[in-house]
Amino acid sequence: MRASKYHINTLKEAPAEAEVASHQLMTRAGMIRKAAGGIYTYMPLGLKVLRKIENIVRQEMNSAGAIELLMPVVQPAELWVESGRWEQYGAELLRIKDRHQRDFVLQPTSEEVITDIARNEIHSWRQLPVNFYHIQTKFRDERRPRFGLMRGREFTMKDAYSFDRNEEAAQASYDAMFAAYMNIFQRLGLEFRAVAADTGSIGGSRSHEFQVIADTGEDLIVYNPDSQYAANIELAQAPCLIAQRGAPAEPLVKTPTPDAQKCEAVAELLQRPLADTVKSIVLATEPAEEGGQAALWLLLLRGDHELNEVKVGKLRGLDQGYRFATDDEIMRGFGCVPGYLGPIAPLEPIVIIADTTVANMSDFICGANTEGFHYTGVNWGRDLPEPQVADLRNVVAGDPDPQGGQLAIQRGIEVGHVFFLGDKYSKALQATFLETDGKPALMQMGCYGIGISRIAAAAIEQNHDDKGIIWPKAIAPFQAVICPMGFYKSETVRNAAESLYRQLQEQGVDVMLDDRDTRPGVMFADWELIGVPLRITVGDRGLKEGMIEFQQRRAGESANIPVEQALSHALEQLQSLR
Amino acid sequence: MRASKYHINTLKEAPAEAEVASHQLMTRAGMIRKAAGGIYTYMPLGLKVLRKIENIVRQEMNSAGAIELLMPVVQPAELWVESGRWEQYGAELLRIKDRHQRDFVLQPTSEEVITDIARNEIHSWRQLPVNFYHIQTKFRDERRPRFGLMRGREFTMKDAYSFDRNEEAAQASYDAMFAAYMNIFQRLGLEFRAVAADTGSIGGSRSHEFQVIADTGEDLIVYNPDSQYAANIELAQAPCLIAQRGAPAEPLVKTPTPDAQKCEAVAELLQRPLADTVKSIVLATEPAEEGGQAALWLLLLRGDHELNEVKVGKLRGLDQGYRFATDDEIMRGFGCVPGYLGPIAPLEPIVIIADTTVANMSDFICGANTEGFHYTGVNWGRDLPEPQVADLRNVVAGDPDPQGGQLAIQRGIEVGHVFFLGDKYSKALQATFLETDGKPALMQMGCYGIGISRIAAAAIEQNHDDKGIIWPKAIAPFQAVICPMGFYKSETVRNAAESLYRQLQEQGVDVMLDDRDTRPGVMFADWELIGVPLRITVGDRGLKEGMIEFQQRRAGESANIPVEQALSHALEQLQSLR
Known part of the structure; x- marks a missing residue:
């Protein structure tokens, strides 16, 4: 290509709203131009990058035996009602009406349409396995689109869907996609990690994210530099840091801690390590009957640890939805304002769940349920009943890996995701096939996404300097x-x-x-x-x-x-x- | 590719709603599957055809110096308001609201977005000419989507937009695109014709359609088998069939013609050739002031000719919109019911426009403005004033071509269109550049569309037999x-x-x-x-x-x-x- 025959229009300044390097640099380099919030035109240079990414993805998908088709951007609501996602999906699902006032959605993904195709096209075990994919424009109506292509509303995604006879076969399809993804990201020339991940709202029970390593990433990856282990912090199991609970050595003392509401302040005031303190977090779940009271839950974390809300959301009783308790609810349950709460003698019977580390602490410090006071020398069994125990916290760098070595943390940008879906969609849409015994069986599904346009942004987040972008050669314009x-x-x-x-x-x-x-x-x-x-x-x-x-x-x-x-x-x- | 690794699923029967061969055969061959009315999934075999068409189009566009980019499917309403099309475009423009209740459209074409890009990117004559194109999903909310991919709602289109310094340069860009289109359709292996065309609602003053010849086409093409001439019947100039008006030979006679309202019936009753009759068509234009009366227009056509509404819509006075007159309006203007109307002595002063052939007729027959009566022996000048004259009719096969030879008519499917737009959009959006004299000038634009998915359907309409599709090799799956x-x-x-x-x-x-x-x-x-x-x-x-x-x-x-x-x-x- 000759520059004189091409469109090159670089800018000295990035727009003020561009907060991250990829947004700034793609704009300055003339690769994208904003049409509306989160909606961009890919200028010639930007489109070239996109196409190179697409081609690598397509080649590897084809090599892995997946078959390309193209599902529509505008999809009928009926299928989304059938799957239940018409109700479940929030405002990110852009719902539209055609001239006849019929409901449609702009596709954010295509589970419904592909499952509809599968139930109409696949009748016999002889037709399985099959893996269909498309590379198509997606739309998610983000509340606050930002970061350019990193969190856009209209974007290009490759999404694949596998259909298998049973879970074992579906696992093989999953593994084939996992391998294809490894090839894809290696060919793209990016530093990346495949990390075990939470399955989120899309459902299913097995999932890996492909994360491009970058300091500006929104995701935290827990990994062990000495092993293959890597997981999203949402999922990564946090070890109990105290092998065995020590015997009580201190008496229980109610100590004045005026104005010390945070563990850091209490520790400083009492001249004790932060790791001796326990913080109390009060959650609420809505009552089963209308007009009833919300149930309260007290979660206990070591003062230097952070709550992992995803893990909490999987706990029995909290897995149907929870929220943080209001000050009124806290007063009702503890007779005390936040900042001085603790597990000893709440006013109501409250489920108390201690993080695995907290469960093994002794002589610890926690709120006394009296404004301006904390207890020191608190000991399980002696001063309060044994708690329920669960992994409630985020891993922190330096945590020991139970398999050996220490865990480290780095930031990543999620650019790919493989899910085992099981029969979530095939059951909802009754996508069955006839097994060898002539009986209908539900297809087992997997779904596999790659954010084509997001990869372009992630590549820049990982590869740039003060002069501009440093493209890996495979995807350079x-x-x-x-x-x-x-x-x-x-x-x-x-x-x-x-x-x-x-x-x-x-x-x-x-x-x-x-x-x-x-x-x-x-x-x-x-x-x-x-x-x-x-x-x-x-x-x-x-x-x-x-x-x-x-x-x-x-x-x-x-x-x-x-x-x-x-x-x-x-x-x-x-x-x-x- | 091995069939066992591919998805092949042919059907014995086409869906009942499939009226044309391409819809029937693409469905039966497993190339498309309906997701909703006018919205299809391209199955693997169908997508392969689409991609082959896309690639030929892309190669020829690139060879012609056009530069590919990618504009979004979801476009902000603001730009459409600026161009005026937010108001002008009817219900085919799918208007949507995002979660913040902001207005957007699903793009049917991209004149607005590309002109916005041009006004932001192009500042100097040095940057011109430039021609940007994209191949992207389009949406037109057809009232009654039908014929499969022939008249779908979601479809794939290549649309290109050229920007030039002046009209002469824009004509060169137009010619380059015309040549590229000739190459494209030749490479596609289709029998086609480039025909002069009306510019329709998109505006502009120069236009050619590329029509794939097929008996099932919705368009009528007028062409001369002995020359290069071809035009859409909407535009094709109809010749005057009477070189010179004959002298009056008959007296004017008011003849009873009971129950003979159509020219065919009158001719039969009076035992005269249909070509001796003249039909009267009354149009109305809305009054300038509210509450005023609609103005009436009388158009005269030879009894065997058909009105060309596109030509009428370009006549002075009718070019701001017209409609057929109501029976009440006709009674008001002629004192007679339809079926017996004529140009002699209407009740009101009415503009009378005769088709070029009618203007040279003598001793002709027309309604007498009295129920049950026609005049015979009508002669211009003698019995009524000379009329205004215009080309009002459709060409019919056998009409002489003024350049020699005879005109023929065949049916076609419009798959491509090149337009000279002039400054229609650049003026509305103020897309200017600095000329050599340092003064701002409006860019001259052209736009050039190719219906990628429609080509697949048109190819089948042209190439099939009772066994199925016969693909030209260039686009066969x-x-x-x-x-x-x-x-x-x-x-x-x-x-x-x-x-x-x-x-x-x-x-x-x-x-x-x-x-x-x-x-x-x-x-x-x-x-x-x-x-x-x-x-x-x-x-x-x-x-x-x-x-x-x-x-x-x-x-x-x-x-x-x-x-x-x-x-x-x-x-x-x-x-x-x-």
Whole structure:
């Protein structure tokens, strides 16, 4: 491609609303333009990146035996009513009416449509397994779209759906997709991790996320540098940090702690380690009968730990929904304001659940249910009944891994997700097939998503510097750019640039020849911002000595290479580059 | 591709609602599945066709220098308000609200978004010309979606938009697109015609449609078999059929014509040729002031001709909208019921416009504005004033072409359209650039659409027989299919089939190996229905004699070819096939 025939329009400034690097840089590099909040036009350079990602995804999906089709963006509400998601899905599901006032949705995913297709198309065990996928425009009406392509409303996603005869076969389909995803993210040239994940609202019982590692990621990944273990912090089991509960050594003392409501303040006031304190969190669940009182739950965490709301949401009794208790409810249950609450003698019978670490603490400090007072020397069994015990907390870096070694934490951006769905959708839509015994059986399903447009953003979050984007070569809009110095002034330069351009094209290199009539500084700044992996500078000064300059975008160092070796050097460089 | 790894599901019966061949056959062949009225899932075989069409379109657009980007499906209403189309567009424009009750549309086309991009991206004459295109999901909320992909609601379209400095440059862009479209439709292997067309509601002043010739087409194309001339009947100029008006020979006679309201009945009753009669059509235009009376217009056509409403809509005074007059209005203006109306002595001053042929008629017959009576021997100038004259009628087959020869008519399916838009959108959205003199000027625009999914349907309307689809090779889901007889029973057959399959793949042929365990009859019927251009049958009987059978889907004749020539024969066949 010649720059003069292309549309390149870089900006000095990013829009004020762009908070993250990918949003700033894709805008500045002219890869995206905002049409509305969370809705973007992919400009030519941006679309090229998108297509390269799509093609890698498509190739690996096809290699894994998945079959591409294309489901519609606008989907009839009937199917969503059948699955139950018409009711369950919140405001992110954009519901629309056509001219006849019939209900439709703009698809956020396509479980319903594909299950409808499966129940109509698949009749016999002979037709299974099958895995259908499409790469299509999705829409999620985010309340607050932000971060550019990271959390857009309209986006491109690859979603695949496998159908199998039984759970064992479905597991094989899941494993095949897991392997395909590993190939995809390796080919994309991204540093990533496959992490065990919560299945969230989509349901099902087995799930992995594919996370691109980046400091700006919204997800926390717990991993063990010495093993294969990696899990989303939402799911990662937190170990009990006290192997065995110590015997009580202190008496129970009600100690004045005026104005010390947080564990940190109490610990400082009492000159005790934060790890001796226990914090109380009061939750409420709605009553079964209308007009009844909400039930209260007291969760106990060590003062330096954080509540994991996903884990809490799976506890029996809290798994149908919970909320934090109001001050009035707390007063009713504890006779005390927040900040001084504790598990000893609440006013009402309240379920008390201690985190696994708290359950093994002794001589600990907690609120006394009296404003301005905490207890010290609290001991289970002696001062209060033994609690229920559960894993309630987030892992923190340095936690021991029960399998050996220590856990670490890093941030990631979720770009892929594989789910085992079981019969959630096939049951709702009655997607059955005839088994060998002639009896109908429910298909076992898996679903597998990859955020195509999000990958572009995540790649930038992981790969950029103060000059701009550093694309991995597999998804760079162009692999190399030839920058001639004085293209229209020097025939020598022009001939050398054109010759190398032609040779690289013949070798299948996706190369840009910058034949715009711009100053070298502008040209270099543009391509550094756009993030082309390899820059080849052709100038009169170098050519006089028979040299052409090569510079890798990532490493930044440049080297002069004899003209006659330019082609082979370029190919070598592109081979070795990430 | 192996059939056992693919999804093939043909149906014996088409759905009752499928009225046209393409809808019936795409459904039966398993290429599309209905999700809702006018909304389809493209099944794997259907998507393959779509992608092949897309790729040809993309290659030719790129060759013509157009630059691909991707605009969103969901577009903000603000831009549509700015262009005026938010008001002008009818119910086909699907208007939606997001969770914040902000207005959006599902794009039917993208003039607004691209003009917004142009006004933000293009500042100088140096950046022009530029032509942006995208291939994206469109939505038009048809009142009555039907004919499968021919008139769907959600569909795939390629739309391109050119921006130029002035009208002359814009004409060059238009011509380049016209040439690209000629290449595209030639490569698609379709019989087509580029026809001059009306610009319709999208505006602008120059336009061609690309019509795929098919008896089931909804459009009528007027063409001259002996010249390059072709135009949509909406636009095609109808010649005056009487070179010179004859002198009056008959007296004006008011003749009783009881119950003869149509020209056909009058001609029969009076034993005169239909071509001696003139029919009267009364139109009304709304009054300028509220409460005023609608103005009436009398149009005169020869009895055997049909009104062309598009031409009428361009006449001065009728170009702001018109309707047919009501019976009450007709009584008011003519003092007579419809069926006996004529241009002689209406009650009110009414504008009378005669078709060019009518204007040269003499001694003609028309209504007498008295129920049950017609005039014979009517002559312009003698019996009534000379009329205004205009081309009001549709061309009919056999009309002389003023350039020589005769005009013919055929039916077509519109699959592409090129428009010169001028400054319609650039003016509304103030898309200006700085000219060489430093002054802002409006960009001149063109827009160029191709209905990707509609081409698939049109190709079938043009190419099918009672067995199924006959794809042109360029867009067939597979170019060739190998049908082994007894793949799992005969090692000889299996080896020969696998060997040829491998060789064809190595030669870049998109070939299907039908390794399903089905009966030959079922297998053959499937591939005839699906419409693969070349079938290669490998069986024990033939192999014993060293032969493999080849059959072209279109021609239907089969030939036995020696095994060792099978590859070269297949390649030759694919080369020569349409």
